[in-house]
Amino acid sequence: MLEATVRVTNTLGLHARAAARLVRLAATFSSSLKIRRTDNDSEANAKDILSVLSIAASRGVVLQLIADGADESDAIEQVKQLFADNFGEQ
Amino acid sequence: MSDTKRIGGVIISHGQLANELVAAAEAVVGDLHHIRAVSIGWHDDVEMAKAEIEQAIKEVSEGVGVLLLTDMFGGTPTNIAAMFLDSNDVEIVTGVNLPMVIKLASTTRETTLHDLAKEVESQGKDAICRATTLLLPQKLKKDA
Numbered sequence: 001m002l003e004a005t006v007r008v009t010n011t012l013g014l015h016a017r018a019a020a021r022l023v024r025l026a027a028t029f030s031s032s033l034k035i036r037r038t039d040n041d042s043e044a045n046a047k048d049i050l051s052v053l054s055i056a057a058s059r060g061v062v063l064q065l066i067a068d069g070a071d072e073s074d075a076i077e078q079v080k081q082l083f084a085d086n087f088g089e090q
Numbered sequence: 091m092s093d094t095k096r097i098g099g100v101i102i103s104h105g106q107l108a109n110e111l112v113a114a115a116e117a118v119v120g121d122l123h124h125i126r127a128v129s130i131g132w133h134d135d136v137e138m139a140k141a142e143i144e145q146a147i148k149e150v151s152e153g154v155g156v157l158l159l160t161d162m163f164g165g166t167p168t169n170i171a172a173m174f175l176d177s178n179d180v181e182i183v184t185g186v187n188l189p190m191v192i193k194l195a196s197t198t199r200e201t202t203l204h205d206l207a208k209e210v211e212s213q214g215k216d217a218i219c220r221a222t223t224l225l226l227p228q229k230l231k232k233d234a
Contacts, residue, residue, distance in 0.1 A: 016118045023196075049119065049196055050189055050213060056225060 001068040004076045005038070010086035013058035016049075018087040023049045025082055031069025033079065038062045046079070097203055098150025099125040099194045101186055102143060102171050103161040104132065108186075115191040122195050124150050130167050139170050147174065155179045155203030157194060157210065159186035181207040189217035 008014055014022070026033045026046040033046040037055055039062070044051040046065075057063060063083075067075040099122075101108040108127035116122050126146040130139045147156050156179060160168040163184040174180045181203055183190065193213040197206055222229055 020118050020120075050192060050217070053189075 001066065002072045002076050003067075004065045004080055006063050006065060006080055006083040008057050008059055008061045008063065008083065010089045011059060012089065013061070014052060014055075016053065018089065019049050019052040021087050022046055022052060022079065022082060025078060026075070029067070029069070029071045029075040031067045031072040031075045033068075033075055034066040036064045036066065038064055094199070095152040095154045096124045096199060097154055097194075097197070097201070097206055098147070098152065098156040099159065099191075100128060100143060100146045100150060100156060100171075101125065101159045101191060102128045102130065102167040103186070104130060104165060104167060107161055108167075111186065111188060111191050114188055115195050118192060119195045124152075125191070125195060126150055128167075130170070136166070136170060139166075140173060143171060143174065147180065151179065153179075155181070155206075157203060157207055158182045159190055159194065159210070160184050161186055179203065183207055183211045183214065185214060187214050187217060190214040 010018060012018065023046065034043055035046050035052065035055070036043040037057060042055045044055045046052060065076055065079055101111055103111070106129050108129045112122060112125055112127040126149055128142050128146050150156055158171045158174065158180060160171050160182060161184070162168060168182065168184050171182050175182065190210050190213055193210050194206070
């Protein structure tokens with residue numbers, strides 16, 4: 001199991017389209033991938049868009065990424081990059 | 091091959107609601123080839139509306155069932171949709187909202203029509219919440 005921390009920095013936060021990009025990326029890995037808000041411990045399955053939306057991660061929220069499986073290292077790196085790229089948004 | 095077959099979906103509503111729900115879901119999750127919208131005009135003929143739903147069911151059916159999501163129990167769209175309930179391949183869940191359409195859109199292929207109907211019903215209910223309880227619980231404590 002691998003863990004990493006990311007901050008939501010795009011203006012709109014983890015809204016529907018950004019969440020959809022995260023889910024599409026997460027689905028390409030065989031590893032399980034969870035995201036957990038560090039401020040209130042609410043947790044989501046990164047492969048389920050409605051689960052991701054349910055934690056309402058707005059700009060500034062810090063999330064813990066937890067990947068578990070054969071490709072966990074790639075999963076963490078690529079998801080970290082997606083957050084760093086602001087999901088291709090501002 | 092049975093493992094490539096998908097449960098179809100038809101969203102049925104008064105006015106343009108169904109079209110817009112599908113458009114919004116597509117904006118989030120991408121093209122939805124297995125979902126159709128049937129928007130029934132306020133003055134549409136019942137037989138015409140029924141034929142439109144029948145056509146939509148045919149278009150999305152791959153032989154493993156079609157889930158009809160209607161806007162309001164007791165309304166004309168639901169009543170017309172209910173005419174198709176005799177078929178074992180059709181289930182209806184009423185009170186459609188965007189999370190229900192997204193659930194239907196993003197469902198995995200390894201499920202049955204009846205299980206999917208239950209999941210979509212449950213998702214639709216779970217998605218309705220008083221946002222304050224999740225986002226500002228301290229405000230509720232103050233009001234109490």
